[in-house]
Every structure is written in C-alpha cells, then in structure tokens.
Amino acid sequence: MVRRRAIVMSHRVTGPCLRATSLDHVAAHEIRKRVDEALYAFVDDRRPLLGAVSADLTPLLTALDALLSGGKRLRPAFCYWGWRGSGGADLPEFFTAAASLELLQAGALIHDDVMDGSDTRRGMPAVHRRFEALHAESGWRGSAEGFGAGAAILLGNVCLTWCDEMYQGSGLPDDALTRGRPLFNQMRTEVMCGQYLDLLGQARGRQPDAHEMVETALRVVRFKSAKYTVERPLQLGAALAGSPSVAALSAYGMPVGIAFQLRDDVLGVYGDPAETGKPAGDDLREGKRTVLVALTLERASAAQAATVERLLGDPELDAAGVETLREIIVTTGALDACEEMIDRYASEASAALAAAPLTADARAALSELTVAATARTV
Amino acid sequence: MVRRRAIVMSHRVTGPCLRATSLDHVAAHEIRKRVDEALYAFVDDRRPLLGAVSADLTPLLTALDALLSGGKRLRPAFCYWGWRGSGGADLPEFFTAAASLELLQAGALIHDDVMDGSDTRRGMPAVHRRFEALHAESGWRGSAEGFGAGAAILLGNVCLTWCDEMYQGSGLPDDALTRGRPLFNQMRTEVMCGQYLDLLGQARGRQPDAHEMVETALRVVRFKSAKYTVERPLQLGAALAGSPSVAALSAYGMPVGIAFQLRDDVLGVYGDPAETGKPAGDDLREGKRTVLVALTLERASAAQAATVERLLGDPELDAAGVETLREIIVTTGALDACEEMIDRYASEASAALAAAPLTADARAALSELTVAATARTV
Numbered sequence: 001m002v003r004r005r006a007i008v009m010s011h012r013v014t015g016p017c018l019r020a021t022s023l024d025h026v027a028a029h030e031i032r033k034r035v036d037e038a039l040y041a042f043v044d045d046r047r048p049l050l051g052a053v054s055a056d057l058t059p060l061l062t063a064l065d066a067l068l069s070g071g072k073r074l075r076p077a078f079c080y081w082g083w084r085g086s087g088g089a090d091l092p093e094f095f096t097a098a099a100s101l102e103l104l105q106a107g108a109l110i111h112d113d114v115m116d117g118s119d120t121r122r123g124m125p126a127v128h129r130r131f132e133a134l135h136a137e138s139g140w141r142g143s144a145e146g147f148g149a150g151a152a153i154l155l156g157n158v159c160l161t162w163c164d165e166m167y168q169g170s171g172l173p174d175d176a177l178t179r180g181r182p183l184f185n186q187m188r189t190e191v192m193c194g195q196y197l198d199l200l201g202q203a204r205g206r207q208p209d210a211h212e213m214v215e216t217a218l219r220v221v222r223f224k225s226a227k228y229t230v231e232r233p234l235q236l237g238a239a240l241a242g243s244p245s246v247a248a249l250s251a252y253g254m255p256v257g258i259a260f261q262l263r264d265d266v267l268g269v270y271g272d273p274a275e276t277g278k279p280a281g282d283d284l285r286e287g288k289r290t291v292l293v294a295l296t297l298e299r300a301s302a303a304q305a306a307t308v309e310r311l312l313g314d315p316e317l318d319a320a321g322v323e324t325l326r327e328i329i330v331t332t333g334a335l336d337a338c339e340e341m342i343d344r345y346a347s348e349a350s351a352a353l354a355a356a357p358l359t360a361d362a363r364a365a366l367s368e369l370t371v372a373a374t375a376r377t378v
Numbered sequence: 379m380v381r382r383r384a385i386v387m388s389h390r391v392t393g394p395c396l397r398a399t400s401l402d403h404v405a406a407h408e409i410r411k412r413v414d415e416a417l418y419a420f421v422d423d424r425r426p427l428l429g430a431v432s433a434d435l436t437p438l439l440t441a442l443d444a445l446l447s448g449g450k451r452l453r454p455a456f457c458y459w460g461w462r463g464s465g466g467a468d469l470p471e472f473f474t475a476a477a478s479l480e481l482l483q484a485g486a487l488i489h490d491d492v493m494d495g496s497d498t499r500r501g502m503p504a505v506h507r508r509f510e511a512l513h514a515e516s517g518w519r520g521s522a523e524g525f526g527a528g529a530a531i532l533l534g535n536v537c538l539t540w541c542d543e544m545y546q547g548s549g550l551p552d553d554a555l556t557r558g559r560p561l562f563n564q565m566r567t568e569v570m571c572g573q574y575l576d577l578l579g580q581a582r583g584r585q586p587d588a589h590e591m592v593e594t595a596l597r598v599v600r601f602k603s604a605k606y607t608v609e610r611p612l613q614l615g616a617a618l619a620g621s622p623s624v625a626a627l628s629a630y631g632m633p634v635g636i637a638f639q640l641r642d643d644v645l646g647v648y649g650d651p652a653e654t655g656k657p658a659g660d661d662l663r664e665g666k667r668t669v670l671v672a673l674t675l676e677r678a679s680a681a682q683a684a685t686v687e688r689l690l691g692d693p694e695l696d697a698a699g700v701e702t703l704r705e706i707i708v709t710t711g712a713l714d715a716c717e718e719m720i721d722r723y724a725s726e727a728s729a730a731l732a733a734a735p736l737t738a739d740a741r742a743a744l745s746e747l748t749v750a751a752t753a754r755t756v
Contacts, residue, residue, distance in 0.1 A: 049564070053571050053601055056578055060571075111535065115528040140581035142665075142691070150493040150577045153531060154570045157489065157538060161566040164542040168559065174552040181546065186427070188539040192532045193431050193438075199528045200434055203518035223431055287520075313520070 027365060028077070035076040038092070038099040039068060042166050059134060060155050063127045067106050070122030075101040075233040077369065082237025082249065085362025093171035097180070097240060100166035101233055107159030108191060114152045115199065116286050117315075120278060128152035163188075172240060180240045187232035194224030201289045206309060210298035217291040218258070225264075226257025238358075245357035252356050252366070256349035259374040262342045265290040266335070269326060281322030287313020291341070296334035304328050339376065346374045405743060406455070413454040416470070416477040417446060420544050437512060438533050441505045445484055448500030453479040453611040455747065460615025460627065463740025471549035475558070475618060478544035479611055485537030486569060492530045493577065494664050495693075498656060506530035541566075550618060558618045565610035572602030579667045584687060588676035595669040596636070603642075604635025616736075623735035630734050630744070634727035637752040640720045643668040644713070647704060659700030665691020669719070674712035682706050717754065724752045 043064065050057040076098040083094055112118070113126035120126055125133070132148030140147065167184060168177060198220045207213045231253030235246045267276055268283030269292065276282075283290065293312065297305055308328060311321045329335050349370055353363055421442065428435040454476040461472055490496070491504035498504055503511070510526030518525065545562060546555060576598045585591045609631030613624045645654055646661030647670065654660075661668065671690065675683055686706060689699045707713050727748055731741055 046567070049567060050571060053568070054575060054597065056575060057571055060574060107535075111531050115524070115531060117524075135581060138581075141583040142581055146493070146495075147577060147581050149527075151574060153489050153493060153534075154574045154577070156531075157485075157535075158567060158570045160535060160538050161542070161563070161570070164539070164546075165559075165563045165566075168542075168546065169563075174556075178552075181543075185539070185543045185547075188543075189424070189427065189536060190431065192536045192539070193428060193435055196438060196529060196532045197432060197434060199525060199532070203513060203516075203520055203525050205519040219432065 031077055031080050032073050034090075034092075034095040035073045035080075035099045035102065038096040039102050042096070042099070042103075042162070043068065046162070059131065060151070060158065063130050063155060064106065064159070066124055066130075067110070067122065067127060068102065070124070071102065071105065073099075073102060074373075075105060075229060078230050078233040078253075078366075079237040079240075081358070081362045081366050081369075082234040082239075082243075083241045084237075085356075085358030085366075086238040086241035086243035086245075087359070088237065088241035091172075094240065097167050097170035097172050097177070098233075098237065100163050100170065101236075103159045103163035103166060104188060104191070107156040107163065108195070110152050110156035110159065112195070114149050114156075115195075118282075118286070123278075126152075127155055160188075176240045176242070179242065180236050183232050183236040183239055183246070187228055187236070190223050190232070191228040194220055194222070194228065198224055198289075202287060202313075205289070206297060206305070210294070213289075214291060214294040214298055217289060217294040221258055221261045221291060222254065225261035226254050228257075229260060230254070230257035243357065248357050251352035252349050255345040255352065256366075256370050256374070259342045259345035259349060259370075262291055262338055262345070263374050265292045266338060266342075269329060270335075280319070281317065281325070284312060284322055284325050285315055285317045292329065292334060292338045295337045295341075296329045296332050299332035299334055299337070300328065304332060342374055346370060409455055409458050410451050412468075412470075412473040413451045413458075413477045413480070416474040417480050420474070420477070420481075420540070421446065424540070437509070438529070438536065441508050441533060442484065442537070444502055444508075445488070445500065445505060446480065448502070449480065449483065451477075451480060452751075453483060453607060456608050456611040456631075456744075457615035457618075459736070459740045459744050459747075460612040460617075460621075461619045462615075463734075463736030463744075464616040464619035464621035464623075465737070466615065466619035469550075472618065475545050475548035475550050475555075476611075476615065478541050478548065479614075481537045481541035481544060482566060482569075485534040485541065486573070488530050488534035488537065490573070492527050492534075493573075496660075496664065501656075504530075505533055538566075554618045554620070557620065558614050561610050561614040561617055561624070565606055565614070568601050568610070569606040572598055572600070572606065576602055576667075580665060580691075583667070584675055584683070588672070591667075592669060592672040592676055595667060595672040599636050599639045599669060600632065603639035604632050606635075607638060608632075608635035621735065626735050629730035630727050633723040633730065634744075634748050634752070637720045637723035637727060637748075640669055640716055640723070641752050643670045644716060644720075647707060648713075658697070659695065659703070662690060662700055662703050663693055663695045670707065670712060670716045673715045674707045674710050677710035677712055677715070678706065682710060720752055720754075724748060 043061070047061060050061060076095075079098040079101060080094075083098070084090070088094060109121055110127045113121050114128045118126050119129055128148040128151070130148070131151035132144045135144035135147040167180075170177070197216075201216055201220055207216070231250055234253045235249050238246045238249055265283070265288075268278070268288065268290070269281065271280075273280050279285075293308070296308060300308060307324065311317055311325055314321065350367065353366055353370070356363060356366075358366070421439070425439060428439060454473075457476040457479060458472075461476070462468075466472060487499055488505045491499050492506045496504050497507055506526040506529070508526070509529035510522045513522035513525040542562075545558075548555070575594075579594055579598055585594070609628055612631045613627050616627055617624045643661070643666075646656070646666065646668070647659065649658075651658050657663075671686070675686060678686060685702065689695055689703055692699065728745065731744055731748070734741060734744075736744070
C-alpha cells in the first residue's frame with residue numbers, strides 16, 4: 001500500500017513562488033474539515049444497520065473509527081483540486097464523493113497490514129492486531145492471529161464496499177457520477193494490481209539485472225502510488241466537474257505521485273518516528289523493495305549487497321542493523337540518486353502544472369502541496 | 379462463506395406440483411447461459427487493462443477464470459426470478475446486473491478460503507493455494523503461504539470492486555439501478571458482517587447455554603446465507619424491475635435461504651465429495667460451528683460432547699474420526715432435528731411463495747428451486 005507518512009506541512013516551505021496565500025491555508029483546513037464531516041456522517045449513518053445485526057459487531061466499528069481518525073485525506077484533497085480547478089463549486093455532495101476515497105484507502109491499509117504483518121498503522125495498533133488482542137484477552141479458541149487476520153479482511157471488505165456505496169450515494173447528479181465512473185473503477189483495479197506487483201517484487205527479491213530492478217520498483221510506484229494517490233483522484237474530481245481535459249492532468253499527476261512515493265520511501269528509512277507514525281526503519285524490517293533499495297543494490301559492492309540482503313526484511317532488525325543499512329544507502333550514493341529522482345519528477349510535475357487545464361487557484365494550491373510533500377527533510 | 383454445494387438438480391425432484399414444466403427447464407439453462415455470457419464478457423473486457431499494466435498479472439486472471447468456471451449461479455437465478463416475477467423482460471442489461479453478484483460471491487469465497495485455510499474450492503485448488511504453489515515452484519523468497527494469502531486477498535478485492543463496476547455499468551437505466559442500490563448495498567454489508575459473526579462463533583466455541591448456541595448459529599445463517607443468497611438477490615431483481623412489493627419477498631426469501639444453508643450443512647458432513655467438490659467431512663475438519671453442530675451439542679451427553687470438542691476442527695481428522703462425529707450427530711438425534719428444521723423452513727417458504735407478489739411462472743420456478751435445494755439426499 002501507499003505508505004504515505006506525515007506530510008511536511010506548508011509552514012515549512014519558504015520561497016516567493018511557493019509561499020501560501022492566506023486563502024490557500026484556509027482552503028486546506030476547510031477541505032479536510034468538510035471531507036471529515038462527510039466521512040464520519042456516512043459511517044454514523046451505518047451504525048444502526050450494524051447494531052441491528054448484532055452488538056457483537058461493535059469492535060468492527062471501533063477499529064474503523066480509530067483508523068479513520070488518522071490520515072492526511074490526501075486523495076480527497078487532490079480530488080477537490082481537480083474538481084474546483086475545473087470550475088466545481090463547494091457542494092456537500094462533492095465532498096461526500098471525494099471522501100469515499102478515504103474508505104478505499106482504509107480498506108487497502110487494513111489489508112496491507114495483514115499482508116505485511118505490520119503491528120502499527122497511523123501510530124496505533126493495526127486492525128488485525130486489535131482483533132488478535134481481542135481474541136487473546138477473551139480466551140477464545142483457535143489461533144488469535146487467524147482471528148485477527150480474518151476480522152481485518154472482513155472489515156477491509158466493508159470499507160471497500162462502503163467506498164462505492166458512498167461514491168454512488170453522494171447525491172451528485174447521475175451524469176456527473178457516470179463521468180467519474182471510469183476513473184473511479186480504474187483507480188480501484190490499478191491499486192490492487194499495483195499491490196500484487198509489489199508483493200511479487202518482494203517475493204522475487206534481488207534480480208540479476210540491477211537496472212531492471214529499479215524499473216520494476218518504479219512500475220509498482222506508478223500503479224500503487226502515483227495513479228492511486230494523485231493522478232486518478234485529481235482526474236476523478238475534474239471528470240465529476242465535467243472537465244473536457246481530464247486526460248491532460250496525467251502530465252502533472254503521475255510525476256508528482258512518483259515524487260511523493262519516493263519521498264515516502266526515504267522517510268521510511270530516515271524519517272522521524274514521531275512524524276511517520278511507524279517505528280524507525282520499519283520499511284527495512286519489513287523488507288520493502290523500494291526504489292531506494294533498488295538504487296542501493298544497483299550501486300552496491302558485492303559485500304554491501306550481501307549485507308543488504310542479509311539485513312533487509314529481518315523482522316528482528318535492531319537499531320544497529322538499521323544504522324548499517326542507512327549507511328550503505330548513503331555511501332553507495334543511492335540516497336543522492338533518489339533525491340535527484342525526486343527533484344526531477346517534482347520539476348517535471350511543476351512544469352506540467354504550469355500548463356495544466358486548471359484554474360489559477362487550483363494550480364497554486366497544487367503547487368504548494370507538491371512542494372510540501374516532496375521537499376527534503378533529511 | 380455460504381458454502382453452497384452442488385445442488386441436487388431438478389431431475390431428482392418428483393411429485394405433481396413440483397415437476398418442472400419443460401418451459402422451466404429451458405429457462406433454468408437459459409438463465410445460466412446468459413449470466414455466464416455476461417460474466418465472461420465483463421472479465422474479458424478487463425483483460426487488456428491488466429495486460430497493459432503487466433504480464434505478471436496473468437496468474438490473477440487465470441485463477442479467476444478457473445473459479446468462475448464453477449458455481450451454480452444461484453444468486454443471479456434468484457435475482458432473475460425477482461425481476462421476471464415483477465414483470466421484467468429478458469434484457470441483456472439485466473443479466474449483466476444479475477451476473478455481478480457472482481463477482482461478489484467469487485470475492486467472498488476467495489477470502490473465505492484464506493480465512494478457513496481451505497485447500498479446495500469448487501473441486502479445484504483454492505486461490506491462495508494456487509499462489510502458494512506458484513511461489514514454491516518459482517523458488518521465491520519469504521513465505522509461500524504469506525504470498526498465497528496476499529495474492530488471494532488482492533484478487534478477492536478485485537472481484538469486490540468489479541462486482542459494483544459490473545452492476546453500475548450494466549446499462550440498466552439509472553432509475554432502476556438507484557432503486558436496486560439499497561438492496562445491493564445492504565447485501566454486501568450484511569454478508570461481511572455475517573461472516574464476522576461466523577468467525578466469532580468459531581472462536582467462542584461451545585457456549586454454556588446450548589440453546590443460545592443454536593440461536594447464535596442461526597443468526598449467522600440468516601445474515602451470511604439467507605439474506606445474501608436468497609432474500610437480497612430476489613429483492614434486488616424485484617426492485618430493479620420496479621416492483622412495489624419488494625419488502626414482502628422476505629417472507630419467502632428468508633426461510634428458503636435458511637433451509638438452503640441447513641441442507642448445505644448436512645451435505646458438508648454427509649455429502650458425496652463428488653457432488654460437493656470438497657473432501658468428505660471437510661466442514662468437520664474445519665471446525666465449522668454450524669446449526670447441525672449446535673443441535674448436536676445441545677443433545678449430546680457429556681462424553682459425546684467431549685468427543686465432539688476433541689475431534690471438531692482437527693485439521694488431521696481422518697476417516698474414522700469423521701465417522702465417529704457422523705455417528706454422534708445421528709445418535710443424538712441432531713440430524714433428525716436438523717431435517718425437521720429444514721422441512722419447517724421449506725414449508726414456511728412454500729406457503730409464503732404461494733402468496734408472494736410475483737407472477738405465476740416465477741412462483742413455479744422458485745418452487746422448483748426450493749425443493750431442489752432443500753430435498754433430503756442422505
């Protein structure tokens with residue numbers, strides 16, 4: 001899954017062309033507030049349905065509430081700027097449609113944590129661990145781990161179906177929803193396919209052709225992150241608003257999405273746990289075959305590569321092991337190479353944004369978002 | 379999941395009021411043919427999208443093709459009779475909407491097999507086992523089991539999102555789809571909730587109050603099977619056709635759905651593997667806390683109950699162990715009690731059907747389906 005971490009917020013960004021206007025700042029808070037309102041209202045509306053089935057379902061809602069309390073609402077924000085940048089007004093129905101993307105994300109994260117065996121998410125216990133704990137505390141039969149995984153699979157499924165229910169029931173006119181549908185559909189298939197390719201990449205491990213390994217990792221980033229996090233949400237907003245230039249938004253959406261994920265990969269190795277919500281070096285412990293790792297192996301000596309292969313994915317990796325890997329990533333020049341890639345994709349995105357078929361206020365807001373989420377922090 | 383097994387087809391059914399007319403026989407085959415055509419066309423349309431992402435996605439489609447080649451198309455059939463029984467014509471768009479239910483079922487089965495650790499489905503390897511084998515054959519890194527489970531979770535998710543993509547893109551008029559939506563949505567939430575309650579029931583195991591255990595198992599049957607397999611598909615068809623009497627169909631749909639699942643539970647213990655597509659006694663090996671098991675524990679002596687608790691859910695349970703459990707289920711009178719319940723629910727369904735707000739041909743076809751799927755076979 002897209003492991004988007006705490007995004008460096010715009011107050012860290014300086015420089016004349018990037019400085020946010022006070023209007024933009026208000027908008028960012030306002031978007032989040034309205035997305036949250038729509039999201040929580042949707043979930044609240046469904047409590048009676050689950051309550052009528054059984055009080056035993058309460059833990060599912062509790063786990064979902066906790067998960068939804070975190071997160072950056074990044075996809076709805078991109079969807080909003082695609083919409084508003086194409087002339088859409090601040091309608092409640094739109095915020096409902098946009099907030100539905102958070103349910104897709106919630107479902108994907110819940111399942112992702114099961115697949116990765118992650119302990120935490122958004123700084124809290126992962127959903128499958130919550131249910132594992134419930135099983136253990138209750139002294140139930142069978143495997144607590146199996147129960148946790150099963151409950152998480154099912155709650156993830158509820159989120160996936162609620163995503164579609166929320167989108168389709170948003171109250172936007174049928175013709176708008178129909179225009180958005182191809183993007184809404186492709187996005188969902190693409191993220192699942194991207195995740196499978198990620199899984200496959202982890203399973204295949206190091207490949208003989210180091211350059212191909214970088215390409216493989218980038219392909220995962222394209223489908224699992226760039227399209228899913230930026231390109232499709234942005235296009236969806238534009239399509240809902242009736243933009244005739246939906247396809248042209250890829251020129252901005254794809255490179256910025258790639259830059260976002262590469263920044264996230266760097267934060268996954270060097271980021272501050274207080275900001276990422278994950279223990280330091282967690283990506284290394286999970287053995288994520290990121291572009292950063294591929295760049296490292298591409299540049300590593302035989303001895304360095306052997307060390308990487310030995311330590312990467314070791315669930316017991318300690319602080320010293322994390323430090324060893326961090327050093328190899330720096331000394332091979334992989335970190336610099338990754339930073340250069342981020343700069344290149346971010347520049348490409350900025351150039352495309354300047355020419356994007358969006359209103360000036362949307363371009364300004366997106367520019368700010370781009371810099372905020374791709375700027376160096378280490 | 380609803381473990382619907384090979385349904386005894388109508389040629390086994392005799393008796394004047396139940397004998398199928400030749401028209402009904404043609405219709406049953408024709409429904410299946412048209413549902414299959416719609417289903418395969420939908421999947422075929424999506425091959426290029428996945429192919430464009432990567433050839434590495436081919437195993438996902440291969441696994442899905444294999445799974446979709448089996449199955450009874452029971453939910454689309456009920457949806458069809460709800461539609462036609464409410465005056466709906468044999469439109470291709472309708473068959474597409476109805477066939478979408480098979481994708482929900484496919485996703486649910488794929489995930490269910492992961493949760494249960496099942497080896498087979500529809501007489502073939504379960505999806506997660508296919509991917510486990512792919513991992514092992516390919517000599518990949520890490521856990522083959524983890525890879526299999528991850529791939530199956532993702533393919534199940536693709537099926538869940540394709541279900542609503544197929545429904546919404548069926549080509550039926552927007553007003554029809556909007557009428558069907560509440561049922562389509564409730565069905566999807568209910569089945570996931572029902573599955574969670576099932577998981578919980580397995581985890582809690584034997585409860586002090588034996589009668590409550592039967593009630594708990596019945597609640598799972600209601601949500602996971604009766605609503606999902608019969609009531610909601612039937613109501614969905616009627617709602618799509620504009621019936622003003624959708625709610626009244628529960629009076630038939632719920633009891634027949636319960637009878638179906640109870641018959642399935644009996645087949646899970648006593649059924650012929652050639653017909654069920656599962657090894658003999660597989661439900662016992664998986665430790666399913668069915669109504670049949672609850673009825674057994676309700677009637678068991680302390681010694682019998684201890685034997686049940688010892689053998690039920692033992693993955694290594696051999697033929698002798700299966701036979702021991704089968705005997706206890708018979709000698710306690712639980713099998714007879716379950717057969718009586720099936721008869722009672724089937725009778726209730728028949729009486730409700732006679733008064734159901736459906737056309738005569740739909741009532742005749744549903745009557746046949748009811749008997750076919752609930753008749754004694756052991």
